[in-house]
Amino acid sequence: MSSPGIASVDACSLAIKKMLDKACDTKVDLSIEPALGSSDLSTYAEGIGKLLGGSFTAGSQAHFAAVETACRNIFYGLLACTTIDDPAFNEIWNLLDIVTTLSDIDQCEPGLVFWLVEELLDSQTIDGCRIVFDYLDSRRERMTRKHFKKKELIILRACNELLRRLSRAEDTVFCGRVFIFLFQSFPLGDRSSVNLRGEYHVENITVFENLSNKAINAQESPMEAEKEEEQVSEAKDQMHASSTPENADVTKQPLPAAIPDPNEAQDNETGLDKLYPVFWSLQESFSMPTRLFDTKYFQAFKEGLNSTIRKFQSIHQELQARGTSRLLEDSKRATKRKRSSPDDEISNSINPRYLTSRDLFDLEISDLAFRRHILVQALIIVDFLLSLTPKAKKKLDHTTNRSVLYSFTLSDEDAKWAAETRTEIATYLQQGSEGKFYFRMVDTVLTRDKNWVHWKAEACPPIERAPVSAEDFLNAKKGAEKACANKKLRAAPMGSLDLRFLSDGENSGGLEQLKDPARWSIPTVESFRGPIADDDFDVDMAKDDEEKELVSNARASKLWRMLRLASNSKIKLFDKIDDGKNIDALFPLEGETNGTREEKREDIVEEDETRKEGTDERKNEAGEETKKEIDAETHVSKPQLNDTVLTQLDS
DSSP states (O other): OOOTTOHHHHHHHHHHHHHHHHHHHHOOSOSSOSOOOHHHHHHHHHHHHHHHHTTSOTTSHHHHHHHHHHHHHHHHHHHHHOOTTSGGGHHHHHHHHHHHHHHHTTSSOTTHHHHHHHHHHHTSOHHHHHHHHHHHHHHHHHHTSSSGGGTHHHHHHHHHHHHHHSOTTTSHHHHHHHHHHHHHHSOTTOSTTOOTTOOOOTTOOOOOOOHHHHHHHHHHOHHHHHHHHHHHHHHHHHHHHHTSOTTOOTTSOOOOOOOOOHHHHHHHHHHHHHHHHHHHHHHHHHHOGGGGGSHHHHHHHHHHHHHHHHHHHHHHHHHHHHOHHHHHHHHHHHTOOOSSOHHHHHHTTOOSSOOOOGGGHHHHHTOHHHHHHHHHHHHHHHHHHHTTSHHHHHTTTTOOOGGGOOSOOOOHHHHHHHHHHHHHHHHHHTOSTTHHHHHHHHHHHHHHHHHHHHHHHTTOOOOOOOOOOHHHHHHHHHHHHHHHSOOOOOSSOTTOOOOGGGTOSTTTTHHHHHTOHHHHSOOOGGGGHHHHHHHHHHHHTOSSHHHHHHHHHHHHHHHHHHHHHHTTTOGGGGGGOSTTSOGGGGSOOHHHHHHHHHHHHHHHHHHHHHHHHHHHHHHHHSOHHHHHHHHHHHOOOHHHHHHHHHHHHHO
16 A cells, blocks of 8 residues: 655655564564564664655654554555454554554654554454453553653543443453553553542433332233233342352252241331332432532431431341351352353443342342442442531641532531441441451542542642652762761760779779779678768758758668678677667677687687696506607697687687
8 A cells, every 4th residue: 555656655664564574574473472672673763764864854744744654554454454363463563563663763653553553443343452452451561651641642532432332241351451551551640530520420310110100000001010020020030040159059949938927028018118219219319419418308318328227237137037048148149250251250240230120129138249339339428428527628628629629518416427327337348257358448448539539629739759869869878878887986985984084194093993892892780880870970960851861861771781781690689679770789899799708718728728638648648659649639739729719709
């Protein structure tokens, strides 16, 4: 598909075809992976600029137009003759890689690659679009790295157009892939998906039956009523089949159940008939919360929500009364996943719209997943109401986006009701085997959503931080190295005692004084006698109560230490001490001590003389040979005896 008469387009087409041939030689596998690198194509890509350098200015609109026309001609030619499941379709992926490389080196329009992807999505079926998204997921980082501002609108338009074609019920997984691609492509603080004006999706209207009109129509046309009952019975069978596990034994005999009371069943039907319109009317308040600013609607909403919660609680109590088997069945139904493809397992658990038939109402409210879904909606609305209290609104006084700030203020009575209702809903959602995990997940999402609401109220200020400069990085690195380096001890650390006096020449004996045994040896009892007497004198001469108390405490400390030492040798004298006042009883008089020593000396000398006389008598009786032995055994000189006696007396 050449363009006769346009030399620049023909030259670009020839260069791009050479790049495709080079890509086929480089990439042997006929699949999406691996991607063609810019190093493989840089030489040819720069050659396009040289080819057009003589005709157009590099980067001009004419330059971009020539490259775009050449790429589109090759793209349409390949798309017309190959299908997406054909191995030859690999040339389309190579062409998109080439266009991405040209965009990165400013040889074509930055958004050209996404224009081609947009047209490729429009030309494919849903299954083909899944393959295209396989390519986009593998090239996302490279395709959005440069010139993203010029590509973002094209990405939004292509993805939104694809989402309009997809079914939220049948293509749930694919819709999720599209949203994830958008979330990963756009920055976190981008405003493209932010509802700055706080608009609500009021087009989603929930239509339910008018029971009074239904009764009149049933009387007028009984044939239509029978037909509708048959449709409802088929819907019930489908719901029952979807709630039965695949490996369940359908032929198993049911457990015997109690015979239902007709009156009780009739009362239950009457209660459900009254609850039915009240229950489904809550959806209008869920889709448009601002209507609750009207007192009439708010009162009706409170009554309807209270009735719904009470009914859900009664259903839970009935299931508990029947036994744990039904509760287990409901929990499995709520979290059931079929052993099939991912698309089927999610599409079977999600309905884009509620089935609001009255005949299905009793089955719906008996389903745990349905009850949880409704209560989560109520939890969102209750949190919205609690954000309108004076205390909550005070936190948003500094915000600037007034479109999401409401003048309505919730009264104290209504705030109390909202807080109590939230507690009831939270308690109900935590019931069951997986209730606590389910509520924790919901509460975490709602808590994080409050942060996004606050960010929106501040008009979405930028949340991106500028990268750290090289200078700041080097300064931080030096500071960290300095903080972690080994520090040298100072000669005199701050707050330490100056000990230089120990090495001064004038006080050379200071260290020897510290080695004095008097500093570390255990004191004697007598060493405390004098200081205690001095303290007694100071107590008598004290000028004021403060000084007297200080001296008394010092005396008590010395007295306690003295008594502790005296307890080892003089404990028998403690009876003579009167509360520490008569400490002289521990110290005998000096005269008594000297007299006792003299008496002991006289007794020892007398005993020595007696022993000496006995030794002389033995010598006279014995012979010459044994005299020397007796002298060796009994010879004790008088000076040695005196020294031994004195030593014993001193001890």
